[in-house]
Amino acid sequence: MTDNEEEQIYSIALTMVPGIGHIGAKRLVEGMKSATDVFRYRKELSERIPGVNERISAALDCPSLIARAEQELGFLQKNRIQCLTYYDEAYPSRLRECEDAPVVLFFKGNADLNALHILNMVGTRHATDYGTQLCATFLRDLKALCPDVLVVSGLAYGIDINAHRSALDNGLATVGVLAHGLDRIYPSLHRKTAVDMLDRGGLLTEFLVGTTPDKHNFVSRNRIVAGMCDATIVIESAAKGGSLITAELAESYHRDCFAFPGRVTDEYSKGCNQLIRDNKASLLLSAEDFVQTMGWNVASCVExxxxxxxxxxxxxxxxxxxxxxxxxxxxxxxxxxxxxxxxxxxxxxxxxxxxxxxxxxxxxxxxxxxxxxx
Structure with missing residues (x-):
């Protein structure tokens, strides 16, 4: 077993240890500089990392979880899925700066998760013709202004899938962040698009094989969508919804957030209008506005x-x-x-x-x- 494989196994095992959580796991890995050393020196953790108690050290004595992690790594290797540990060069560096970043990610595809320009587009699962057209027009115009941008979304119904498909239609790389393991695609109706994304983008998740798309997993997924990007763009949203959670997360990570406005009487524009009203998102009217605000005008930068x-x-x-x-x-x-x-x-x-x-x-x-x- 190589050192890299050992780090992958211990990183996976760490995510399964009860009572630690995302923030705790990250703190342990940063404190010990590797997941391997978290387990190797578990009896010394309380001396090396302030606030770590004996309960955590005892919980890390878990051969059954390590065996499960070895099984997971076997699946990943068999299916040519990348296992990105916390200090891996390919791990999304923007995400690493977030307090609750996962200590390991699983990725299948060919996108650069540290591309120079990364945005996410999110919105309601009940996209209207207005929202669908905004996805297509915005990404068409963005391609002309900033052809190397990576588009991230959640492969869900509505705005998410339209963002992925519009990105592919315009020759842009696109990554779907999943709320389940890479042994399935949910919703199954989006399988063809997901397969197409493997050739120009990819699929990313923090969840192990066998994890089902339970409701709470989508909230956890949203923090990755927000954290790995420079900016969040909300296309359409009702007064409550997952895309508003993503926008709030983006704000907490000190990332830019934008929203397209809509008619005040339209149910699926209420969330966007509220974000703009409350100064939680900048008003977005065009790809040109977005590129100028973000400083992504590649042509002028080259000149x-x-x-x-x-x-x-x-x-x-x-x-x-x-x-x-x-x-x-x-x-x-x-x-x-x-x-x-x-x-x-x-x-x-x-x-x-x-x-x-x-x-x-x-x-x-x-x-x-x-x-x-x-």
Whole structure:
């Protein structure tokens, strides 16, 4: 067994240990730097990680769960499914910064989960012609403006499946985040689209084989949809619904959220209108508006070839200079893009950007964009 396989087995087993949960599992892995060492040094956890008690150490003595994890890994290998552990290079780095990020994910497909531009499109399961047309038009126009964007949704009825199909129709990669294991597709009516997505995108889940699409799993799934993306776009939503939960999660993760408005009398525009009214989502009218707000205008970024030399800012640290260099090459960028490009954790990035603001090197624009001042 390789070290990587061992880490995969212990990561899977950790998700099954009762009483730990997403936040607890992440804290353990970050504290010990690997799931393998969480189990290997379980008797020393209380000494190494503040707040860990003997009950958790005892719960980690679980040979039956490790055997179940070995069985799961066998299924993954047989079906050519990637097992992405927490520190795996292919693990979504944006998601890793979220407090309740899963310590392991399962992925089948060919998409880059750390692509430069990632958005999710969510909405009601009862999409109207208005919502369906918005999906098609928005992604058609977005393709022309930002052809490398990755579109994420939940493969559900309504807006989700329309977002996936519109992405495929326009040659965009698209990933479906599932509320069950990869031994099934739910709803089964979407199987053909799911298969098509494997060639241009993929399917992602945190759930083990045999997990059924129970109601509470969809709420858990939504945090991955929100956390792995730069922005959430709500197309249509009633006054209550899963897409509003995704929007709230996006806000809690400090990600941008947008909503298309609708007529005040339309049931499936009420949720979007409320988000806009309550300043929980920016009003969205077009792909061009979205790209400009996010700073994703690739053409203008390519044209900008400003070169900033280190001696212009002699008092910059190495990490500060990396940020300056990227802003010089790419133009205005959002914090999540800078996190991906520099591999600097988001909490540390916030502090560095604040220092750069104080030094007069960068400034914040509308939409959370950072502009280099030269």
């Amino acid at each position: 900008k070839t400003v070169n900033v030399q280190r001696d212009l800012f002699p008092d910059l640290s190495g990490e500060e200079q990396r940020i300056v260099d990227i802003l010089a090459q790419r133009g205005n960028l959002q914090i999540n893009t800078l996190v991906v490009e520099t591999d600097i954790p988001v909490h540390k990035m916030n502090a560095i950007l604040f220092e750069l603001e104080m030094k007069g090197v960068v400034r914040v624009l509308a939409g959370g964009m950072y502009q280099l001042l030269i």
